[in-house]
Amino acid sequence: MLRKLLKHEFRATARIMGPLYLVLLITALGANLTTRGLLATRYRLLDLVGVLLVMAFFIAIVGVCVMSMVVMVRRFYQNLLRDEGYLMMTLPVSIHQQVWSKLIVSAVWFAATFLAVMLAFCVMALDVSIVEGFAQAARTILQEITAYYALNGAALMGELLLLAFFGCCAMCLHFYAALAVGHSFSNHKMAWSVLWYFVFSFASQFLFGALMLLMDELPLLNWVGGLVAGWSAMAQTHLLMVLMIAGCVVYGAVFYVVTVWFLKRHLDLE
Amino acid sequence: MKWEFSNDAPIYAQLITQIKVGIVSGVFPPGERLPSVRDLATEAGVNPNTMQRALTELERDGLVYSQRTAGRFVTEDAAMIEAVKRSLAEGHIRAFLDAMGRLGYQREEILSLLRQEESKEETIHASLGM
Amino acid sequence: MPVLECKGLTKRYGSVQALSNVDLTVEPGRIVGLLGPNGSGKTTFIKLANGLLTPSAGTLTVCGVQPGKESRAAVSYLPERTAIPTWMSAQQLLDFYGDFYQDFRRDAAEEMLEHLGIQPRQRIKQMSKGTREKVQLIMVMSRAAKLYLLDEPIGGVDPATRDYILSTIIGNYDPEASVIISTHLISDVEKVLDEVIFIDRGQVVLQSSVDEIREEKGMSVDALFREVFRC
Numbered sequence: 213m214l215r216k217l218l219k220h221e222f223r224a225t226a227r228i229m230g231p232l233y234l235v236l237l238i239t240a241l242g243a244n245l246t247t248r249g250l251l252a253t254r255y256r257l258l259d260l261v262g263v264l265l266v267m268a269f270f271i272a273i274v275g276v277c278v279m280s281m282v283v284m285v286r287r288f289y290q291n292l293l294r295d296e297g298y299l300m301m302t303l304p305v306s307i308h309q310q311v312w313s314k315l316i317v318s319a320v321w322f323a324a325t326f327l328a329v330m331l332a333f334c335v336m337a338l339d340v341s342i343v344e345g346f347a348q349a350a351r352t353i354l355q356e357i358t359a360y361y362a363l364n365g366a367a368l369m370g371e372l373l374l375l376a377f378f379g380c381c382a383m384c385l386h387f388y389a390a391l392a393v394g395h396s397f398s399n400h401k402m403a404w405s406v407l408w409y410f411v412f413s414f415a416s417q418f419l420f421g422a423l424m425l426l427m428d429e430l431p432l433l434n435w436v437g438g439l440v441a442g443w444s445a446m447a448q449t450h451l452l453m454v455l456m457i458a459g460c461v462v463y464g465a466v467f468y469v470v471t472v473w474f475l476k477r478h479l480d481l482e
Numbered sequence: 483m484k485w486e487f488s489n490d491a492p493i494y495a496q497l498i499t500q501i502k503v504g505i506v507s508g509v510f511p512p513g514e515r516l517p518s519v520r521d522l523a524t525e526a527g528v529n530p531n532t533m534q535r536a537l538t539e540l541e542r543d544g545l546v547y548s549q550r551t552a553g554r555f556v557t558e559d560a561a562m563i564e565a566v567k568r569s570l571a572e573g574h575i576r577a578f579l580d581a582m583g584r585l586g587y588q589r590e591e592i593l594s595l596l597r598q599e600e601s602k603e604e605t606i607h608a609s610l611g612m
Numbered sequence: 613m614p615v616l617e618c619k620g621l622t623k624r625y626g627s628v629q630a631l632s633n634v635d636l637t638v639e640p641g642r643i644v645g646l647l648g649p650n651g652s653g654k655t656t657f658i659k660l661a662n663g664l665l666t667p668s669a670g671t672l673t674v675c676g677v678q679p680g681k682e683s684r685a686a687v688s689y690l691p692e693r694t695a696i697p698t699w700m701s702a703q704q705l706l707d708f709y710g711d712f713y714q715d716f717r718r719d720a721a722e723e724m725l726e727h728l729g730i731q732p733r734q735r736i737k738q739m740s741k742g743t744r745e746k747v748q749l750i751m752v753m754s755r756a757a758k759l760y761l762l763d764e765p766i767g768g769v770d771p772a773t774r775d776y777i778l779s780t781i782i783g784n785y786d787p788e789a790s791v792i793i794s795t796h797l798i799s800d801v802e803k804v805l806d807e808v809i810f811i812d813r814g815q816v817v818l819q820s821s822v823d824e825i826r827e828e829k830g831m832s833v834d835a836l837f838r839e840v841f842r843c
Binding site: 213216219223224227291295296297298299301302303304305306398476477478480481 | 666
Binding site: 491492495523526529532 | 642778779783803806831832835
């Protein structure tokens with residue numbers, strides 16, 4: 213059943229995301245014209261057009277990123293907690309499957325948005341020496357960092373991407389949990405949701421701060437510090453990254469449990 | 483066939499009467515197969531169980547009979563249909579007499595009123611050249 | 613086995629008692645009217661029966677199991693409001709129901725849609741309110757479910773649509789399945805029902821068959837309702 217939920221979830225979201233990516237691609241082509249030399253002519257009008265095209269491109273990038281967030285929150289809200297909820301929440305599927313289908317589809321769209329933006333940059337710079345220069349510079353920087361800190365640049369990059377991905381998923385679940393709790397109230401559901409979003413944010417920051425203090429107080433940190441002191445800088449960095457990813461997973465898991473509990477036990481559709 | 487229901491009697495009883503009228507008036511001819519319970523219920527806009535109950539009662543009275551696979555049929559017994567027609571007519575007459583009685587008419591007056599009505603109709607027919 | 617059974621069913625919203633101590637049994641093959649004034653607890657009952665709400669006390673089972681993933685495969689639910697996604701076309705909606713419900717009779721649904729003159733490519737968004745309600749009802753009645761829960765199926769539609777909806781319900785009658793219709797428009801549904809349940813301020817005040825009421829009280833269910841709920 214999860215497969216079928218995913219299928220229909222993609223159907224519902226693709227009709228919004230597809231055209232957005234198309235717009236992004238078109239503005240990237242426009243910006244490509246600029247990079248090809250619109251700015252280098254003697255005509256003021258072409259200069260202006262060139263600047264506008266680049267602006268349109270950056271607006272499109274921001275737009276696509278913002279929209280993938282908005283779609284993620286809106287789908288959960290519209291599809292499960294509003295009128296459509298009467299249909300979705302009475303399907304012969306479990307709440308877990310419902311939440312996972314929303315989460316997986318959102319995550320895929322975040323990844324797709326990342327790839328689309330990368331692709332758009334390539335299109336913009338297609339056949340232009342800028343991209344070569346950029347790639348050259350990036351490579352040099354990476355090499356220098358790697359050499360300086362004795363890090364494995366590629367692995368670090370992978371970890372950063374993974375962290376970003378899990379971070380996005382955790383953020384999704386943060387929104388889901390706030391919506392699920394807010395909509396268990398019989399009135400002012402949206403206001404409660406917003407409030408709960410901030411309550412969760414505050415609570416997680418508070419807990420994180422408390423944890424930091426605790427680590428400082430307890431001998432734990434010293435013990436860990438002593439343990440890894442002999443490690444290379446690279447190993448230490450990897451450990452930090454892994455810990456941060458694990459933190460994201462735990463952060464998301466807590467919100468997952470909250471979301472499922474409230475959808476299961478305290479659902480109260482209008 | 484037009485189905486109409488009043489508010490004071492059980493629906494199954496009203497269904498029985500209306501199916502009887504249908505049989506007597508030839509909407510459901512003798513020996514013909516009746517529509518299925520579902521179709522009759524849909525047509526009359528009533529609950530299928532209620533329609534089933536009405537048909538079962540008619541079957542018990544012998545006015546319809548069922549053949550295991552082919553469905554339900556109207557009886558071919560003309561005398562029985564005639565008797566039903568008679569009893570329906572008697573019902574109408576009793577109701578008519580009751581209503582006239584409530585208006586204060588005596589039997590003789592009612593009969594003369596009926597005769598007057600009859601001659602009125604004859605005049606109308608004659609003037610139309612029928 | 614009864615299609616629906618509840619014992620001591622109670623639902624509270626904060627301090628408000630929406631349903632209190634309801635005992636009910638619905639046998640297969642029955643079309644049952646859940647009748648009561650607005651706010652009497654009809655919708656709460658139906659939401660409990662399909663697991664959109666959790667009881668505060670008491671038990672409720674559908675085909676022997678508590679409302680959940682399993683029971684939902686056997687329950688076909690018509691909500692009070694239009695819940696079908698409006699961006700979908702009729703075709704996509706058929707796909708949706710076909711994917712999630714194994715008992716969905718796609719050919720029956722297609723036939724009914726065609727009868728209404730609805731094109732497969734037509735989007736729900738482009739349909740009138742009445743047509744949307746009919747489409748939603750067609751989807752619900754095209755399932756070969758064990759229990760149909762219809763929440764106010766004839767509220768807010770014109771008399772012709774009302775007739776269409778009622779004849780669709782009769783036309784899809786299945787002696788193995790039960791139908792529960794919640795409504796306050798009694799005179800319209802009375803002839804379609806086997807049984808009625810009167811519900812008032814969260815409590816069942818009467819459960820009886822329609823013809824029993826007419827036979828014993830010499831009045832229609834509508835008239836009895838007006839008497840019981842006189843203001």
